[in-house]
Amino acid sequence: MVTVAENIVHTLRANHIDRVYGIPGDSLNGFTDALRRDGTIRWLHVRHEESAAFAAAADAAITGDLAVVAGSCGPGNLHLINGLFDANRSRVPVLAIAAHIPTSEIGTGYFQETHPQELFRECSVYVEYVADPVQMPRVLEIAMRAAIEQRGVAVIVIPGEVALAEVPVDRTSVIERAHPVIVPSPSELEKAAQLLNAATKVTILAGAGVEGAHDEVVALADRLGAPIVHALRGKEFIEYDNPFDVGMTGLLGFASGYRAMESADALLVLGSDFPYPQFYPDDATTIQVDIRGSQLGKRHPLDLGLVGDVKATTEALLPRIAEKSDRSHLDDAVAHYRKTRKKLDELAVPAKGRNPIHPQYLARLVDEYATDDAIFTADVGSPTVWAARYLTMNGRRRLVGSFTHGSMANALMHGIGAQTAQPERQVVALAGDGGLAMMLGELITLTQNRLPVKTIVVNNSSLNFVELEMKAAGFVTYATDLENPNFASVAEALGIFARRVERSEDLPDAVREVLAHDGPALLDVVTERQELSMPPAVTAEQVKGFALYAIRTVMSGRGDELLDLARANWRQLF
Numbered sequence: 001m002v003t004v005a006e007n008i009v010h011t012l013r014a015n016h017i018d019r020v021y022g023i024p025g026d027s028l029n030g031f032t033d034a035l036r037r038d039g040t041i042r043w044l045h046v047r048h049e050e051s052a053a054f055a056a057a058a059d060a061a062i063t064g065d066l067a068v069v070a071g072s073c074g075p076g077n078l079h080l081i082n083g084l085f086d087a088n089r090s091r092v093p094v095l096a097i098a099a100h101i102p103t104s105e106i107g108t109g110y111f112q113e114t115h116p117q118e119l120f121r122e123c124s125v126y127v128e129y130v131a132d133p134v135q136m137p138r139v140l141e142i143a144m145r146a147a148i149e150q151r152g153v154a155v156i157v158i159p160g161e162v163a164l165a166e167v168p169v170d171r172t173s174v175i176e177r178a179h180p181v182i183v184p185s186p187s188e189l190e191k192a193a194q195l196l197n198a199a200t201k202v203t204i205l206a207g208a209g210v211e212g213a214h215d216e217v218v219a220l221a222d223r224l225g226a227p228i229v230h231a232l233r234g235k236e237f238i239e240y241d242n243p244f245d246v247g248m249t250g251l252l253g254f255a256s257g258y259r260a261m262e263s264a265d266a267l268l269v270l271g272s273d274f275p276y277p278q279f280y281p282d283d284a285t286t287i288q289v290d291i292r293g294s295q296l297g298k299r300h301p302l303d304l305g306l307v308g309d310v311k312a313t314t315e316a317l318l319p320r321i322a323e324k325s326d327r328s329h330l331d332d333a334v335a336h337y338r339k340t341r342k343k344l345d346e347l348a349v350p351a352k353g354r355n356p357i358h359p360q361y362l363a364r365l366v367d368e369y370a371t372d373d374a375i376f377t378a379d380v381g382s383p384t385v386w387a388a389r390y391l392t393m394n395g396r397r398r399l400v401g402s403f404t405h406g407s408m409a410n411a412l413m414h415g416i417g418a419q420t421a422q423p424e425r426q427v428v429a430l431a432g433d434g435g436l437a438m439m440l441g442e443l444i445t446l447t448q449n450r451l452p453v454k455t456i457v458v459n460n461s462s463l464n465f466v467e468l469e470m471k472a473a474g475f476v477t478y479a480t481d482l483e484n485p486n487f488a489s490v491a492e493a494l495g496i497f498a499r500r501v502e503r504s505e506d507l508p509d510a511v512r513e514v515l516a517h518d519g520p521a522l523l524d525v526v527t528e529r530q531e532l533s534m535p536p537a538v539t540a541e542q543v544k545g546f547a548l549y550a551i552r553t554v555m556s557g558r559g560d561e562l563l564d565l566a567r568a569n570w571r572q573l574f
Contacts, residue, residue, distance in 0.1 A: 001166045002166065002167050002170040003030060003034065003163065003164055003165060003166060003167060004030075004130075004133050004136045004137075004158070004162060004163050004164070004165055004166075004167045005030035005031045005033070005034040005163040005164060006034045006037075006038075006167075007136060007137050007140075007167040007170055007171075007172070008031065008034070008097070008136075008137070008140060008163075009031070009034040009035055009038045009041065010038075010170075010172045011137060011140055011141070011144075011172045011173065012041060012068060013038065013040050013041060013172075014172040014173070014174050015066065015144065015174055015175060016065075017041060017066065017068055018040065018041055018042060019041065019042045019043075019044050019059075019067075019068070019420060020035065020041060020042070020043055020044065020068045020069065020070055021044045021046060021051075021052035021053070021055045021056045021059075021067070021068070021069045021070070021417070021420075022043070022044075022045075022046070022049065022052045022069055022070040022071055023045065023046060023047075023048075023049055023052065023071070023072070023076065024043075024045075024072070025071075025072025025073065025076045025099065026072065026160065027072045027073035027076075027099035027100065027101065027159070027160035028070060028071070028072045028076075028097075028099045028160070028163075029160065030160060030163035030164040031070060031097060031099070031163055032070075044416075044420055044449060045445070045448065045449065046416065046442060046445045047441040047442055047444055047445055048079060048439060048441060048442065049069075049071045049076055049077065049078075049079030049080050049083075050079050050080065050081075050082050050083050050413070050439070051083070051412075051413040051416060051439060051442050051445065052069045052070075052071070052080065052083065053069050053079075053080040053081075053082065053083020053084045053086070053087065053094070053096070054082075054083040054086060054087075054402075054407075054410055054413030054414055054416075054417065055069075055083075055413055055414070055416040055417030055420065056068065056069040056083070056087065056094045056096075056417055057083055057084075057086050057087035057090060057092055057094060057414065057417065058377065058400050058413075058414035058415070058416070058417030058418045058421070059417035059418070059420060059421040060087065060092035060093050060094055060417075061090060061092045061398075061400050061418075062375060062398060062400065062417070062418050062421045062422055063421050063422075065093070066093045066094070066095055066144060066147055066148055066175075067092075067093070067094050067095070067417070067421075068094070068095045068096075068097070069083075069084075069094060069095070069096050069097070070096070070097040070098075070099070071096070071097070071098055071099065072099045073098075073099045073100050073101045073112050073113075073114075073159075073160070074101065074111075074112025074113060074114050075112060075114075076099070076112075077096070077098035077099065077114075077116055078114055078116075078119065080096055080098070081119060081120065081123060082405075082407055083407075083413070084096055084120065084123045084124065084153045084155070085122075085123040085405050085407075086402050086404075086405040086407055086410065087152070087153050088123045088124060088125065088152045088153040089123075089404040089405045090402075090403070090404055090405070091151040091152060091208075092151060092152075093147040093148045093151055093152065094147060094152075094153045094154070095143060095144055095147050095153075095154050095155075095156070096120070096124075096153060096154070096155045096156070097155075097156050097158065098116040098120065098155055098156065098157045098158070099158060099159070099160055099163070100116060100129070100157050100158060100159040100160070101113050101159065101160075102159055102160065102161055103131060103159045103161065103162065106159075116129075116155070116157045117129040117155075117157045120153075120155040120157075123153060124152065124153040124154060124155045125146050125147065125150040125152035125153060125154060126142065126143050126146035126147070126150075126152075126154040126155070127154070127155040127156075127157065128142070128143065128155075128156060128157065129157040129158075130156060130157065130158040130159075130162055131159075131162070132162070133162055133165040133166065133167055133168060134168050136167055136168075137167065137169065137171055137172070137173070139156060140156060141173045141175065143155070143156050144175045145175050148175055148177045149177065149178060181309065181312045182291060182307065182308045182309050182312065182313075183308045183309075183312045183313055183316050184289075184306040184307060184308045184313060184316070188304070188306055189306075189313075189316055189317055189320060190320060191304055192287055192304055192306060192317060192320075193317060193320035193321055195266060195285050195287060195303060195304060196224060196266060196268065196287070196321060197321065197322050198266075199264075199265050199266030199285060200265055200324075200326065200329070201263060201264045201265045201266065201329035202224045202225070202226040202264060202265075202266045202267075202268060202324075202329070203226055203227055203228075203229060203260045203261050203263075203264035203266070203267055203268070203284075203329075203333070204217065204220070204221055204224070204226045204227070204228045204229065204244075204267075204268045204269075204270060205229050205230075205231065205249075205261065205267060205268070205269045205270065205272050205274060206228055206229070206230045206231065206234040206237075206238045206270050206271065206272060207230075207231040207233055207234040207269075207270065207271045207272025207273060207274060208231070208233035208234055208237065208271060208272070208273075209234075209270060209271015209272060209289075209290060209291065209309075209310050210234055210237050210238050210270055210271045210310050211237045211271075212237075212311055213237075213270075213271075213309075213310040213311035213314055214237060214238055214240075214241070214242075214395070216310075216311050216314040216315055216318070217238060217270060217310065217314055218238075218241075218242055218243075218244065219314075219318060220314050220317065220318055220321065221244040222244065223318060223321045223322075223323050223324070224268075224321060224324055225323075225324040225326065225327040225329060225330045226244065226268070226329075226330060227244055227245075227246040227260040227329070227330050227333035227334060227337075228242060228244045228245050228246065229246055229247065229248065229249050229253075229257040229260050229261055230245065230247070230248055230257075231248070231249075231250065231272045231273075231274040232248060232250070232252060232384070232388055232401075232403050233272075233403050233404070234271070234272060235248065235388065235393055235399060236393045236397065236398055236399045237393075239392075239393045240392075240393045240394045240395050241394075241395065243334070244330065244334070245337070246260045246333045246334060246336070246337035247337055247340065247341070248388055248389075249261055249274075249279050250274065250276050250279050251276065252384060252385050252388045252389075253279075253388070254340050254344060254389065255336070255340050256333065256336045256337035256339075256340040256341070257337075258279065259333065259336055260333040260336075260337075261279065261280070261281050261284075262281050263281075263329070263332075263333075264281055264284045264329070265283070265284050265285065266284055266285040266286075266287070267280070267281055267284045267285070267286045267287070268287050268288075268289075269286065269287065269288040269289065269290075269300075270289050270310045270314070271289065271290060271291070271310040272290075273290075273295055273298070273299065273404070274299060275299060275404075276299075277299055277300055280299065280300040285303045286300055286301065286302050286303055286304075287302070287303060287304045287305075287306065288302050288304075288305050288306065289306045289307075289308055289310055289313050289314075290305075290306075290307065291307070291308065291309050291310075292307075293305070293307040344360070344389055344390075345364075347360045348360035348361050348363065348364035348390060349361055350504030350505065350507075351503075351504045351528065354503060355528070356460075356502075356526055356527055356528040356529070357501070357502075357503070357504050357507060357525055357526060357527045357528065358504075358527070358528055358531060359382060359386050359458055359460070359527045359528065359531055360386060360389070360390060360531075361504060361507065362386070362456070362458065362507065362511075362525050362527060363386035363387065363389070363390035363391065363430075364390050365507060365508055365511045366390075366391070366428060366430070366456055366511060366515075367390055367391050367392050369508075369511050369512050369515050370397075370426060370428055370515060371425070371426045371515075372394060372396055372397070373396040373397060373425055373426070374397050374398075374425065374426040374427070374428055375397070375398045375399075375400065375418045375419075375422060375425055375426070375427045375428070376391055376397065376398065376399045376400070376427075376428050376429075376430065377399075377400045377401060377410070377411045377412075377414040377415045377418060377427070377428070377429045377430065378399070378400075378401045378411055378429075378430040379401075379408065379409065379410060379411040379430060379431050379432040379435035379436075379458075380401065380402050380406050380407060380408055380410060380432075380435070380465075381408070381432050381434075381435070381463075381464060381465035381466070382432060382458060382460070382464045382465050382468075382531075383411065383430040383431065383432050383435075383458050384401055384403070384430075385465070386430070386458070387399065387401070387430055398418075400414050400418060401414065402414075408432075408434065408435045408438055409431075409434075409435040409436070409438040409439040410435070411429040411430055411431040411432075411435060411436075411455075412429050412431055412435070412436060412439055412442050412443070412453070412455060413439060413442060414429070415427050415428075415429035415451075415453040415455070416442065416445055416446070416449075416451060416453065418453075419451045419452065419453050420449070420451065423451075426452075426454065426515065427451075427452070427453045427454065428453075428454045428456060428515070429453055429454065429455045429456065430456050430458065431455055431456065431457050431458070432457075432458050432464065433457055433458065433459045433460065433461065433462075433482055433484050433487070434462075434463045434464075434482055436455070436457055436487065437482070437484065440490070443455070443490075443491060443494050443496060443520075443522070444494055446496065446520040447494060447495045447496060447520060450519070450520075451520060452517075452518065452519050452520050452521070453520055454514055454515055454517070454520075454521050454522075454523070455491075455520075455521070455522040455523070456511075456514070456522075456523050456525065457487050457522065457523065457524045457525060458525060458527050459484060459487065459524055459525055459526050459527060460526075460527045460528065460529040460531075461481065461482050461483070461484055461529060462477075462480050462481060462482055462529050463480040463482065464480075464529065464531075466480050467480045467529075486500055486524065487500070487522060487524035488500035488522060488523075488524040491522035491524075496519075496520045496521060496522050497514070497517045497519060497520070497521040497522070498514075498521065498522040498523070498524065499513060499514055499521075499522075499523050499524070500523075500524040500525075500526075501523065501524070501525050501526065502526040507525065510523055510525075511523065
């Protein structure tokens with residue numbers, strides 16, 4: 001007799017799945033016991049189901065393959081939901097097995113009862129409840145194919161006793177991802193070419209959809225005389241070996257990227273879901289290329305929307321583009337980028353005297369000392385700002401974060417999945433102090449599973465990015481203080497090699513030592529709390545907000561905070 005749970009394991013094995021993330025529970029016993037008896041698939045035990053889902057998301061992002069996570073009934077699988085939202089919004093393939101209470105008790109308010117098929121509907125491309133063994137293995141195959149082809153989360157909800165029942169058909173299917181080549185029609189390509197050829201100042205905005213199309217996009221930029229601005233998720237795929245790159249735009253970007261888009265009379269958006277409408281140019285002709293037609297025009301009005309993958313579409317468009325002899329727009333944008341880049345680099349220096357460490361300096365050293373094929377993960381907030389501005393991509397390095405969902409505490413959890421997926425590579429998790437504290441127990445996951453993740457803590461004793469948002473909106477900072485332990489001491493107590501640094505002169509050796517350690521390691525760096533991560537364009541509302549913040553701060557008796565702010569950022573403002 002082959003049970004439903006055993007058939008699930010056989011199917012996973014046939015599809016080269018060799019690890020499952022999760023925490024066991026009684027409603028999962030049929031599945032975990034089937035894994036134990038099979039012996040070919042590793043159970044990657046974490047300390048919180050949310051971590052399991054984030055780890056699976058990073059695993060799928062790094063490998064491009066299906067990752068699997070499992071949670072027990074009720075609160076167990078409910079904890080998965082934040083990580084599954086992240087995976088689905090990042091468009092990575094994840095299969096979630098959500099165990100359920102006994103079928104006979106559904107609808108009675110039974111112990112730990114929830115309705116997972118409703119809970120997971122918004123964060124998945126497919127979710128189905130298996131009420132009878134006869135539905136299997138067909139539902140499993142449909143779920144896997146949905147996750148793989150739609151690049152998202154598929155959830156199977158299955159009661160414990162159904163998993164232990166005999167499967168009517170012991171069939172295993174191998175789900176291969178299809179690789180269609182999708183190109184707009186000739187008439188659409190011709191219209192795009194006409195619009196681009198008529199423009200004098202073309203700028204390209206490149207997102208995650210340019211993965212695998214680096215050379216084609218660079219060639220198109222050369223033909224158009226177009227600077228390339230990248231969105232955060234496009235950074236790792238287009239920034240390197242690119243003489244036309246002018247940096248990022250958006251809240252985390254810097255002035256050159258913003259200016260290259262604002263001064264354009266035509267904007268070509270390639271594989272990007274860049275969400276902030278205020279950073280798109282108002283008067284430029286806008287053309288967007290995306291593999292998903294539903295994304296076209298979602299963020300900004302279009303003059304032309306094209307459905308196609310970026311590589312094939314760019315190749316088809318290139319012969320139709322007349323080479324632009326006037327490259328003044330490109331030359332101006334590149335020159336501005338060099339000046340902007342120089343100013344950013346001038347901020348990444350040691351602090352004077354005994355002042356707290358500038359986070360830019362920390363990010364620069366991590367970039368310099370990390371391996372050429374390192375995988376970086378970054379917490380949402382200021383660690384992502386410094387990663388976006390100071391980590392150098394080269395075509396081999398990777399950068400993973402909760403860049404669309406925007407969840408706190410993702411860096412360590414993503415690091416677990418990235419290191420599990422690529423055990424031979426260096427994984428560096430840039431964690432905020434608030435984010436690390438939120439999921440501190442996952443440091444134990446590193447030691448238990450012997451995962452050599454290097455955790456770099458940006459320790460500014462605050463919810464730093466939240467404070468910046470408050471200041472920009474004119475609010476006195478409130479409820480953002482963090483009374484942190486010595487994270488290095490905590491890590492050492494958990495069996496992790498750790499260092500703590502409070503002065504700039506000690507930082508280079510500490511970064512080198514932690515990154516070179518053979519095993520999990522943590523570096524706790526006390527950084528400047530008042531460091532401003534200036535947006536690329538400061539609006540009148542933000543100026544007003546900072547003025548209100550200053551007035552309200554003085555009136556609340558906290559004027560010393562303004563002095564600290566001025567001291568920390570004098571070099572940026574003047």
